[in-house]
Each structure stands twice: as C-alpha cells, then as structure tokens.
Amino acid sequence: MDLLGRGLRPEGSQIGTTGRSGAGAGRRAGVVPGAPTPWSSGGATVAAGRSRVVSLGAMALDTGTPPALELRGLTKRYDSGLLALEDLDLTVPAGEFFGLLGPNGAGKTTLISAVCNLIRTTAGEIRVFGEDHRTPAARREIGLAEQDVNLDRFLDVEETLVYHGGYYGMGRVEARRRAQEMMDVFELRGKAKVRAPQLSGGMRRRLLLARALMHEPRLVILDEPTAGVDYELRLELWRYIRRLHSTGTTIVLTTHYLEEAEELCEDIALIRGGRLIARDSAANLRVAYGAASLADVYVKAMAS
Amino acid sequence: MSAPETALAARASFGRRTLHAHRGLLWLAAREVLRVLKLWIQTIAAPVLSSFLFIVVFGLSLGGRIKQIGGVDYDVFIVPGLVTMAMVQAAYANNSSSVFQARFDRYIHDILAAPMRSWEVNLGLSLGGVVRALLIGLALLALALPTTGAPIHHPAELVLAVALALVLFASLGVVVGIYAETWDHHTFVQNIVILPLTFLGGVFYSVDVLPSPWRELSHANPIFYLINAVRYGFLGTSDVSVALSLGVTAALAVLVVAWSSWLFATGRRLKP
Numbered sequence: 001m002d003l004l005g006r007g008l009r010p011e012g013s014q015i016g017t018t019g020r021s022g023a024g025a026g027r028r029a030g031v032v033p034g035a036p037t038p039w040s041s042g043g044a045t046v047a048a049g050r051s052r053v054v055s056l057g058a059m060a061l062d063t064g065t066p067p068a069l070e071l072r073g074l075t076k077r078y079d080s081g082l083l084a085l086e087d088l089d090l091t092v093p094a095g096e097f098f099g100l101l102g103p104n105g106a107g108k109t110t111l112i113s114a115v116c117n118l119i120r121t122t123a124g125e126i127r128v129f130g131e132d133h134r135t136p137a138a139r140r141e142i143g144l145a146e147q148d149v150n151l152d153r154f155l156d157v158e159e160t161l162v163y164h165g166g167y168y169g170m171g172r173v174e175a176r177r178r179a180q181e182m183m184d185v186f187e188l189r190g191k192a193k194v195r196a197p198q199l200s201g202g203m204r205r206r207l208l209l210a211r212a213l214m215h216e217p218r219l220v221i222l223d224e225p226t227a228g229v230d231y232e233l234r235l236e237l238w239r240y241i242r243r244l245h246s247t248g249t250t251i252v253l254t255t256h257y258l259e260e261a262e263e264l265c266e267d268i269a270l271i272r273g274g275r276l277i278a279r280d281s282a283a284n285l286r287v288a289y290g291a292a293s294l295a296d297v298y299v300k301a302m303a304s
Numbered sequence: 305m306s307a308p309e310t311a312l313a314a315r316a317s318f319g320r321r322t323l324h325a326h327r328g329l330l331w332l333a334a335r336e337v338l339r340v341l342k343l344w345i346q347t348i349a350a351p352v353l354s355s356f357l358f359i360v361v362f363g364l365s366l367g368g369r370i371k372q373i374g375g376v377d378y379d380v381f382i383v384p385g386l387v388t389m390a391m392v393q394a395a396y397a398n399n400s401s402s403v404f405q406a407r408f409d410r411y412i413h414d415i416l417a418a419p420m421r422s423w424e425v426n427l428g429l430s431l432g433g434v435v436r437a438l439l440i441g442l443a444l445l446a447l448a449l450p451t452t453g454a455p456i457h458h459p460a461e462l463v464l465a466v467a468l469a470l471v472l473f474a475s476l477g478v479v480v481g482i483y484a485e486t487w488d489h490h491t492f493v494q495n496i497v498i499l500p501l502t503f504l505g506g507v508f509y510s511v512d513v514l515p516s517p518w519r520e521l522s523h524a525n526p527i528f529y530l531i532n533a534v535r536y537g538f539l540g541t542s543d544v545s546v547a548l549s550l551g552v553t554a555a556l557a558v559l560v561v562a563w564s565s566w567l568f569a570t571g572r573r574l575k576p
Contacts, residue, residue, distance in 0.1 A: 078576055116417045120571045136419030144417055150410035154339045166331025167418035169324075211414070 065094045066130030068219045068250035069115065074124035076110050076274075084110040085274040087124070092252060092267075094129070094218070097245050099265030100254045101298060107274040108254040109147060112223050116144045128219060140168060143217030145208045147224040147254075151196035157183065157207055158192040161214050168215035175214075182210040186240070202233045209240060220244060221252045226260060238264065262294045270301045277301055329424035332415060336432025339402060340439075347398065347436050352443045355390040359383060359448050362508065373510050374541045383454040384535040385507030387444050388469065391437040392530070395473040396480070396498060398433035400490045403481025407574075416575065422568035426478065430564075433474040441466065454538055461546055462537025465553065469530050472557040473498075475564045482564075482573045501527045511543050526556055 069092040076085040085107045092098045100108050113119040115126055115133055131138035152160055161182050165175030183189040186206040191199060199207065205225065212220055222241065226234040234257075241264065245251050255261055261268050262282045269279035278285060278301050282294050291297040305313070323330070340347045363379030370378040406412035406429075415425055448454060456462060476493075484490045505527035511519050522528050523544070533549035536542040542549060567573055 116413075118413050118416055118575060120575050136421070139417060139419040142417065144413070146410070146413060148410060150413055152335075152411040152414070153405070153409060154342060155335070159338075163331055163335050164414060164418075166334070167328045167415060167420065169327045169419065171324075171327065 066127070067091045068094045068096070068129060069252065070125075070127040070130075071111075071115075072125040072127075074111070074114060074126065075122045076107075076114055076119065077122045083274055085114070088274065088276060090269065090276060090279075092219075092250060094250055095248055097251045097264060097266045098253065099261040099268040100252065100271060101256075101258065101261055101268060102254075102271035103302060106271045108271060109223055110274075111271070112144070112146075112221050112252070112254065116142055116221065140215065141218045143212035143215065143220040145212040145220070145222050145225055147227055149196075149201075149204045149208060151204060151207060151211075153195065153197050156193045156195050157188050157199070160196060160207060160211060164211045164214045170215065178214060178216075182214055186210040202229060205229055205233065205237065206240075209237065213244065217249070219250045219252070223254050224256065225253070226255065226257065234260075258294045258298055268294070270298065272302055277304075326424060328418055328420040329428045332420070332425065332428030333431040336402060336429060337435050340398065340432055340436045347394070348439050348443065351390050351394055351440050352447070355386050355440075355444055356447050358386050359444075359452065363452060373513075374539075376539050376541060377452075379452045380454045380539065381510075381535075382508055383448050383452055384538040385502075385505075385531045387441055387448065388466075388531050388534045389502045389507055390444060391441045391466065392469050392473040392502070392527075393494065393498060394440050395433040395437040395470050396477040397490075397494055398436045399430060399474050399477025400481040400484065400493070401477075402432055403429055403478055404484045404487070404490055407481070412574070423565065426564055426568040429478055429481075430474040433477050434470045437470050437474070455540075456538055457540035458537045458546075460537075461550070462534060464550060465530065465533035465537055468550065468553045468557050469534070472530075472553065472560055475557070475560040478564045479560060479567065482567050498527075501525050502531075504528075505531045506543065507531060526552060529553055 069090070071088055071090040074085050074088040074090075075083075077083045088107075088111070090111075100111070102108050110119065114121050115128070117134060117139060126133035128138035128141050131141075133139070133142075152163070155163060158179055161179035162172075162175045165178055166172075170178065180189075183192055186209065188203065188206060188210065191203060196204060196207065209222075209225065212222070225241070226237050229237070238260070241251065241253070245264075253261070253265060266281060267279065268282055268285060270277050270285075278288070278297075280288065282297075285294065285297045286292070289297045289300045291300060359379070359382065363382050366378065372378065373381045403412070406415070415428075420428070449456075480490060480493050504522065505525050506522065511522040511528065514522060529544065529549040529552040532542040532544055533546060533553055536546040536549065
C-alpha cells in the first residue's frame with residue numbers, strides 16, 4: 001500500500017508518469033528519452049556564465065496547474081554582506097523531480113531556506129503553486145527535510161509526527177492516524193516512544209523524511225537527504241523518494257552525489273556562486289557540454 | 305429550530321471554525337506545555353521546593369524575631385514577593401531556554417516553516433512559560449497559605465497583577481531566547497538582572513525602611529512595582545499606589561510584547 005501521497009494507492013501505480021522516475025529526459029509518457037521535455041524548451045540549457053535560466057514551465061500551462069515553484073529575481077544578501085543568491089529565476093513544474101547541484105556555498109541551502117520561509121529574502125518573488133510563499137496556503141504545500149537532523153529533542157517519534165501535523169493544521173485524530181501510517185511506511189513503529197536523540201542515524205533520517213511528508217505536501221524539498229548515510233540506507237531512501245514522486249508529488253532534491261541526481265532527477269540545475277549556470281535533463285546536459293557523464297558536465301560547468 | 309437554538313448553533317460553529325483556523329497555535333502551545341510536564345522535576349518541583357524553603361526558613365524561623373511590617377506578620381509579608389519571584393523567574397527561564405534550545409538544535413525551523421502567522425508562533429512559544437508559572441504559583445499558594453495564613457484581600461487586583469507579570473516575563477524570555485547566542489546569555493539575564501532586581505524590589509522588606517537614597521533608588525526598579533501590586537492583592541498594603549504599580553507593570557508588558565511581536569513579524573534574529 002502506498003501511503004506516502006494524497007490518497008491511498010497501490011504501490012507501483014503512477015500519476016502522470018510512465019514508471020519509476022529517474023535520470024534524464026523522457027520519463028513521462030510519450031516523451032522520447034534524450035528529447036526536450038514538454039516543460040523545458042530544447043534550448044533550456046543555459047551556457048555557463050549567464051545569470052538567468054528561463055524555464056518555460058510549459059507543463060504547467062498544459063495542465064492548467066500553476067508551477068510547483070516559481071522564483072523571479074530572487075536575491076539574498078546576508079547581513080555579513082555575502083551575496084548568496086543573485087537575481088535568480090527558476091520554475092519547477094508541478095509533478096517534476098528536480099535536482100539542484102552545486103558545490104558547498106553555491107546557494108543551494110539558501111535557496112531552499114528562502115522558499116521555506118527560513119531566511120529573509122533581499123529581493124525577488126517566490127510562488128508555490130501560484131501562491132506567495134509567505135502565505136499559509138503556500139506553506140501548507142511544502143514539506144522540507146533539511147540536511148541537518150533538526151528533530152525536537154523533547155519529543156518521541158510519534159509525537160514528532162503528530163505535533164508536526166498539528167503545526168500544519170491537522171486535528172488530533174487525523175494527525176495520529178497519519179503518524180501511524182508514516183511510522184509503518186518508514187518502519188519506525190517499533191521506535192514510536194523513543195525520543196529523537198536516542199535513535200540511530202538512519203532512523204533519524206527516516207524520521208526527518210516522514211515528518212516532511214506528514215502533512216501530505218504537494219512540493220517536497222529534500223536538502224541532501226542521503227548525506228553521510230551508508231549505501232544500504234541510501235538505496236532505501238531512494239526507494240521512498242521514488243514512491244513519493246510516483247504519486248504525483250513534486251520533488252526538489254539537492255545533493256552532492258551526481259549519480260543520485262542522474263538516477264532520480266528528470267531535470268537538473270547547476271548552481272554556482274548564487275547563480276544558475278545550467279538547467280536541463282541529464283541527457284541534454286551531457287550533450288550541451290560534450291560530456292560523457294554528469295560528473296564531467298559538473299566539472300566543466302564549475303570550471304568555466 | 306428556535307431562534308435561541310439557531311444562535312447557539314451559530315456560536316458553536318464559529319467556535320469550531322476559530323479553533324480550526326488556529327490549530328497550529330494550539331499544537332505549539334501544547335508542545336510547550338508538554339515540555340514543561342516532561343521535565344516536571346526541573347520545571348515545577350524544584351522551584352516550588354526552593355521557594356517554599358525560603359518561606360519556611362525566612363518566615364517561620366526568623367519571623368518570630370522580626371517585628372511586623374506595615375501591620376503584617378513577617379512570615380505573611382514575604383509570601384507575595386516570594387510567589388511573584390518564583391513565577392516570573394519560571395516564566396522567563398522556561399521561554400528563554402525553550403526558544404534558545406529550539407534555535408540551537410534548529411528544530412524551530414519546523415515551526416517557522418509551518419503555516420502559522422507570526423503572532424501565533426509568538427503566542428504559542430510564550431504560553432509554556434505562562435502555564436509553568438501558574439502551576440508553580442498554585443502549588444506555592446497551596447503550601448504557603450495554610451502554613452502562614454496569608455490572606456487574599458483583593459483577588460481582582462491580584463489576578464491582574466499576576467497576568468501582567470506573566471505576560472511581561474514570558475515575552476522577555478522569548479526575546480532573550482531569540483537574541484541569545486550562548487547559554488550564558490540566557491543565564492546572565494536571569495542571574496545578573498532579574499534575580500538581583502527581584503531581591504532589591506522588596507521581596508523581604510518594605511522599601512520604606514530603607515535610608516535615603518536607597519529608598520528613592522528602589523523606585524527606579526520596575527520589579528518593585530510588580531511586587532507591590534501583587535502584595536496589595538494579597539495583603540491590601542503596598543509601598544506605592546496600586547494604580548501606579550499596575551500601570552508601570554502594564555507599560556513594561558506592552559513594551560516587551562511589542563518587541564517580541566516585532567521580532568516575529570520581521571523575522572529579525574530568527575531568520576538570517
């Protein structure tokens with residue numbers, strides 16, 4: 001049983017996808033691998049050095065659904081003077097599995113924090129499914145699993161999930177029911193009464209992901225969800241994330257693992273110095289950069 | 305359905321809608337109270353015990369050797385100040401430590417990202433300290449009133465004074481929790497600012513017995529007014545007028561609430 005998304009669906013069924021979400025273009029029905037996707041133009045890959053990437057978000061136009069995420073002219077300068085994001089434009093269509101790659105300090109976490117209301121932006125506009133990101137309606141649509149394990153030390157596993165649901169407007173009965181489902185999906189039921197600091201590293205990661213999905217968001221943001229986890233757990237997390245995407249949930253993933261981005265993401269953006277320097281499917285990026293692998297693309301893009 | 309029934313149904317419906325609209329606030333407040341209850345030995349039992357020991361040691365053992373103050377036995381005279389001190393310290397310490405811990409461990413992100421309005425987050429985080437202080441106050445009353453025979457002459461003024469005190473110090477705790485960079489900052493305000501001002505505010509004495517200029521200087525201590533407002537509620541006596549005491553306390557409460565509201569509304573210090 002698939003309990004990750006809205007409504008209960010048998011595992012393996014998909015909404016708007018052809019199968020498991022994965023690398024490159026063409027994972028959606030009717031899309032030829034390697035060809036431009038319906039939601040990005042053939043020329044969407046942007047040469048290194050340009051500050052803006054214009055993604056058409058045509059899928060959103062096709063379906064009438066607003067893009068899951070729209071950033072326009074997003075700029076963030078910290079009080080220290082550090083310019084973390086500079087006039088950044090980005091559109092992530094609803095239902096997409098989007099990857100954001102870049103070195104440490106490139107602006108990935110700042111971008112995510114801006115979307116999730118965790119930092120004050122300097123300029124620009126952020127819309128989540130058409131709503132200003134500061135409104136309760138927009139915030140309800142976002143689920144965030146941060147890079148750092150930031151679990152409430154005073155709450156046990158079940159309370160962590162139930163209270164999170166409550167913060168997002170769930171009633172007690174509904175939150176408890178959903179928490180049971182999440183604990184089943186993420187195999188945490190045996191640890192329901194254990195506080196977060198007593199959990200193993202892998203269980204904390206799973207709890208972070210379960211918490212992010214607790215309120216059934218339509219846009220899930222995963223900030224390096226597999227950083228520092230062993231290979232077995234990484235594969236397990238990939239499985240959870242794929243199932244989530246198969247239910248129609250939009251996913252924004254940041255990662256340092258290029259094979260992870262290639263394996264999971266339909267569309268990939270490269271970010272450096274607070275600017276997007278390229279954005280397309282893994283296949284199209286390889287072609288655009290004349291590279292044999294995404295790793296080569298990454299090296300060339302970051303060096304240019 | 306009759307008109308009264310219709311009105312009743314409409315009121316019930318409005319209540320349900322209001323509750324639903326502010327569920328996040330209720331859950332956040334419940335989380336803060338849960339934290340207090342999970343740590344009850346530290347948050348409730350310890351301050352009740354230490355304050356009651358003050359009453360027993362200072363009041364009952366020394367009370368026989370100290371003449372009445374303002375026509376009130378000494379063991380009775382110190383009860384309002386000690387109850388006030390325990391409550392305001394609890395309201396402050398609870399919120400400053402809870403907010404600082406949430407920032408330090410970054411689980412405050414789960415709250416800041418949630419679809420709650422800034423005033424709801426502010427209020428939710430403040431209520432833990434209020435509930436903790438009320439539990440301590442009630443426990444101390446249950447112990448101190450039978451032990452000392454302290455009366456409650458003006459319950460309305462007492463309730464108002466306690467309410468203002470809790471709003472003031474609960475909000476101050478939230479503000480300090482937001483500004484603190486280390487645990488030292490949180491304890492500095494408690495031990496170097498609040499505790500001395502409380503002791504010098506007339507918990508154990510009437511400032512009227514102080515020589516000049518200490519008597520006049522005591523009037524510059526804001527906690528002096530708070531203690532006197534609470535003392536008036538209990539004993540019906542005060543070093544200054546109760547209206548002035550309540551007015552000063554209310555003004556300070558408004559100031560600190562405005563400060564914390566500004567922090568949450570703008571995201572200053574909470575959001576880089």
